[in-house]
Amino acid sequence: xxxxPYDIGxxxxxxxxxxxxERIVQVRKExxxxxxxxxxxxxxxxxxxKNWADVEEYKRIVYASPQYIxxxxxxxxxxAFVLVDFELRGCxxxxxxxxxxxxALIAGRRPQIATSPVCLECKRAGNVCVMVAEGTPCLGxxxxxxxxxxxxxxxxxxxxxxxxxxxxAAEALCAxxxxxxxxxxxxxxxxxxxxxxxxxFKQVGDKYERQAVNN
Amino acid sequence: MSVKPSTIERTIHVExxxxxxxxxxxxxxxxxDEITDVQLNIFEPPRFYEAFLRGRxxxxxxxxxxxxxxxxPVAYQxxxxxxxxxxxxxxxxxxxxxxxRLLYCGEWIESHVLHMFMLHLPDFLGYESVVTLAADxxxxxxxxxxxxxxxxxxxxxxxxxxxxxxNVRVGGFYRLPSKxxxxxxxxxxxxxxEFAVETIRFMxxxxxxxxxxxxxxxxxxxxxxxxxxxxxxxSSSGIDIPVxxxxxxxxxxxxxxxxxxxxRLKDGRTYxxxxxxxxxxxxDQLPDSVKEIADEIGxxxxxxxxxxxxxxxxxxxxxxxxxxxxxxxxYDDTPAxxxxxxxxxxxxxxxxxAPRGILYHRYEVDGGGLIKxxxxxxxxxxxxxxxxxxxxxxxxxxxEKSEEEATLRxxxxxxxxxxxxxxSTHFLKLKVDRST
Numbered sequence: 001x002x003x004x005p006y007d008i009g010x011x012x013x014x015x016x017x018x019x020x021x022e023r024i025v026q027v028r029k030e031x032x033x034x035x036x037x038x039x040x041x042x043x044x045x046x047x048x049x050k051n052w053a054d055v056e057e058y059k060r061i062v063y064a065s066p067q068y069i070x071x072x073x074x075x076x077x078x079x080a081f082v083l084v085d086f087e088l089r090g091c092x093x094x095x096x097x098x099x100x101x102x103x104a105l106i107a108g109r110r111p112q113i114a115t116s117p118v119c120l121e122c123k124r125a126g127n128v129c130v131m132v133a134e135g136t137p138c139l140g141x142x143x144x145x146x147x148x149x150x151x152x153x154x155x156x157x158x159x160x161x162x163x164x165x166x167x168x169a170a171e172a173l174c175a176x177x178x179x180x181x182x183x184x185x186x187x188x189x190x191x192x193x194x195x196x197x198x199x200x201f202k203q204v205g206d207k208y209e210r211q212a213v214n215n
Numbered sequence: 216m217s218v219k220p221s222t223i224e225r226t227i228h229v230e231x232x233x234x235x236x237x238x239x240x241x242x243x244x245x246x247x248d249e250i251t252d253v254q255l256n257i258f259e260p261p262r263f264y265e266a267f268l269r270g271r272x273x274x275x276x277x278x279x280x281x282x283x284x285x286x287x288p289v290a291y292q293x294x295x296x297x298x299x300x301x302x303x304x305x306x307x308x309x310x311x312x313x314x315x316r317l318l319y320c321g322e323w324i325e326s327h328v329l330h331m332f333m334l335h336l337p338d339f340l341g342y343e344s345v346v347t348l349a350a351d352x353x354x355x356x357x358x359x360x361x362x363x364x365x366x367x368x369x370x371x372x373x374x375x376x377x378x379x380x381x382n383v384r385v386g387g388f389y390r391l392p393s394k395x396x397x398x399x400x401x402x403x404x405x406x407x408x409e410f411a412v413e414t415i416r417f418m419x420x421x422x423x424x425x426x427x428x429x430x431x432x433x434x435x436x437x438x439x440x441x442x443x444x445x446x447x448x449x450s451s452s453g454i455d456i457p458v459x460x461x462x463x464x465x466x467x468x469x470x471x472x473x474x475x476x477x478x479r480l481k482d483g484r485t486y487x488x489x490x491x492x493x494x495x496x497x498x499d500q501l502p503d504s505v506k507e508i509a510d511e512i513g514x515x516x517x518x519x520x521x522x523x524x525x526x527x528x529x530x531x532x533x534x535x536x537x538x539x540x541x542x543x544x545x546y547d548d549t550p551a552x553x554x555x556x557x558x559x560x561x562x563x564x565x566x567x568x569a570p571r572g573i574l575y576h577r578y579e580v581d582g583g584g585l586i587k588x589x590x591x592x593x594x595x596x597x598x599x600x601x602x603x604x605x606x607x608x609x610x611x612x613x614x615e616k617s618e619e620e621a622t623l624r625x626x627x628x629x630x631x632x633x634x635x636x637x638x639s640t641h642f643l644k645l646k647v648d649r650s651t
Contacts (some may be wrong), residue, residue, distance in 0.1 A: 045281060047262055050266070050267065058266040061263075062263055062264075062265050062266055063267060090345070091379060092378040148378060150375055153375075154375050154381060154382050154389045154390045156381070159275075184273070194282070
């Protein structure tokens with residue numbers, strides 16, 4: 001890395017190796033504002049699925065010589081290691097939101113990024129609700145806005161590329177999905193995808209997994 | 216005391232070929248004229264996709280595998296869908312299979328244009344990056360960006376968004392977009408077509424290092440069309456196998472210096488996948504509109520100089536533009552967007568032509584629709600040993616040049632393979648050790 005200081009540092013990717021855990025501390029020191037962009041840097045991303053698994057076994061599944069692989073047991077959000085000034089959600093991020101964050105930081109104001117759920121964007125788009133009309137499980141009510149309710153617009157349920165919205169009522173939504181026929185293991189998988197390591201997805205997913213195992 | 220040239224030891228060590236995703240480095244050691252070691256190190260963090268796909272529903276697979284690559288998510292989605300459809304004993308026929316080709320056209324255009332102009336061209340024209348190149352060639356870069364955007368627009372149209380499309384499912388699509396949108400998209404493509412033609416002429420006029428190798432080219436081949444998702448796997452030395460036999464012919468080995476597995480033929484030989492392999496093995500399937508321009512610029516197959524892969528990319532870009540224009544002309548939004556699939560246990564193989572070459576997937580599914588096993592072989596892993604082999608043969612020809620120039624030419628060679636966006640960016644720290 002070229003020595004700083006930098007005005008804004010944009011970090012993508014989760015922290016998943018010992019070397020990255022050291023480097024992020026240095027990156028933080030060199031940047032006035034540190035912004036994480038995307039699900040991996042903000043929640044650990046899809047790689048964080050290894051946080052629930054035996055990493056030694058994962059190495060054996062993928063690599064013929066697991067002893068060559070140096071990895072941490074977890075893939076973590078950047079904020080688990082250093083202070084982050086702003087987290088930009090999404091897998092992928094919304095490019096207009098990225099421009100807004102940079103513009104706001106340059107102007108010295110707070111980025112105007114809505115923290116409301118996808119459900120609100122979906123209503124504004126005038127979509128027929130896939131959950132009410134067709135019984136399709138949808139994470140729109142508990143997912144951070146930013147995609148423009150893309151999946152419901154195409155007739156499928158939201159799978160939460162943007163992770164939990166502010167005060168997401170994950171437990172209530174999952175209870176509803178269960179009541180309308182979604183199995184417990186399916187609910188666990190729904191919560192554990194691209195942002196499964198963020199709360200409340202993690203806590204509710206873990207609870208449903210315990211129940212599924214006990215059944 | 217004078218030293219004989221043959222005892223001079225020279226090491227080229229590029230510590231960081233890349234940024235956060237796809238981190239790599241280059242290491243070359245030579246004693247005299249003899250290259251003693253070449254390593255293209257890939258130390259990208261291990262990501263374990265094949266491991267965590269186990270136990271997921273097959274319906275989730277195209278959404279998950281798309282995330283392996285932000286540049287070619289469509290390739291991952293298509294290989295996944297074809298493999299999983301085979302596992303369930305179904306085939307997606309017309310008109311959906313043609314719409315999948317349309318989606319793939321978009322990905323080739325955006326990926327090829329990005330690589331040709333933003334990543335590779337600065338090497339040929341002696342610029343440090345596309346930003347400095349744009350200062351002198353603003354017009355070309357602006358038109359290239361417009362053409363790339365037309366590719367994005369195709370993926371956006373049928374896939375729902377340009378990165379990690381959401382409209383792809385095993386069995387087809389979730390919803391077919393409207394005819395009105397198809398018409399507007401077709402007009403955009405027609406507007407950008409002329410630049411796709413100019414691009415071929417422009418790339419043909421570049422100066423290419425004289426570096427021909429006796430490559431084993433490997434690509435898909437289809438009896439009636441230029442290959443995207445269907446066909447057999449063929450090679451320049453006569454391999455001709457169905458996709459299901461991929462693992463009998465090719466293997467992946469794990470070397471210490473790389474978290475990317477190395478692909479090779481079962482007999483140990485390296486091979487080359489990507490645009491040059493495709494054009495060489497499928498030239499007869501290109502439409503006349505593309506063949507005529509290939510003829511005009513004097514492009515002959517077999518072309519054995521991979522520095523000219525930039526011309527192959529240009530030819531394929533025009534093909535993709537023309538093919539998309541044709542498909543959109545007859546676009547109809549009324550058919551069912553997907554076929555129904557019933558859960559059943561099975562094994563399926565899928566292979567498609569990612570912008571960088573063949574991408575093979577194999578899945579085993581249980582009766583409840585969950586994945587038991589997954590194998591994914593990306594093109595860059597298959598090309599990596601070939602890149603090292605190229606460097607071994609190429610390095611002596613630049614050994615006498617300055618460190619800066621020698622390193623630059625080696626990087627240019629690596630970029631012939633378009634290994635991935637981060638592996639192809641221009642910032643490098645070079646360490647050269649000379650001992651006598």
